[in-house]
Amino acid sequence: MENLTTVKKSLASETNSIVFISSETCSICHVDAPKAKALAESYKIPFHHLDIVQDPELSGFFEVLTVPAVLVYHNGKEVARQARFIDFKSLEKLLQQLPEETEAIDYQELFK
Numbered sequence: 001m002e003n004l005t006t007v008k009k010s011l012a013s014e015t016n017s018i019v020f021i022s023s024e025t026c027s028i029c030h031v032d033a034p035k036a037k038a039l040a041e042s043y044k045i046p047f048h049h050l051d052i053v054q055d056p057e058l059s060g061f062f063e064v065l066t067v068p069a070v071l072v073y074h075n076g077k078e079v080a081r082q083a084r085f086i087d088f089k090s091l092e093k094l095l096q097q098l099p100e101e102t103e104a105i106d107y108q109e110l111f112k
Contacts, residue, residue, distance in 0.1 A: 004055055007048045012076050016045045016098050019071040021064050023053050029068040032086050036070055039088065043095045074098055 012016050018040045021076050022029030034074060040047035047083060052058050052067055065081065072094060099112040 002048050002050060004050070004057060004061060007050065009081075010046055010048060011073050014046050015075060015101055016043075016095075017048060017073040018045055019048045019050065019062065019069075019073065021050050021052055021058055021062060021067055021069040021071070023067045024051060024052070026067050032068045032070075035088055036068075036086070037108075039095065043098075044100075045086075045095065045098075072098075076104060 007019060011019075017035065020033055020036045022033055037047050037049070050058055052064065058064065062069070064071075066084045068086060069081065069083040070086055070090070070091065075112055079098075080091070082091065
């Protein structure tokens with residue numbers, strides 16, 4: 001398990017990231033965590049697994065009220081969230097659409 005400080009740094013520096021928040025007492029979390037991790041690995045996206053019981057501050061920072069929760073970040077901003085019932089098919093569709101790298105925008109070309 002990781003801690004909030006390392007995840008914050010990663011979210012600021014990585015193009016895409018997945019944050020999986022669970023609890024050690026949540027049986028669904030134990031089933032969904034490996035699925036979410038495998039999905040992240042298949043798209044070469046950093047995966048961060050956090051435990052809300054070990055670090056209660058997570059609830060306030062990520063505004064998570066129930067677990068499991070999957071949060072998808074692109075360029076440090078949350079672009080998707082699922083909690084309690086995770087739809088892995090829609091999650092995979094989203095990951096397919098995320099750009100792999102941050103694209104530099106040429107504003108001179110954009111506004112010609």
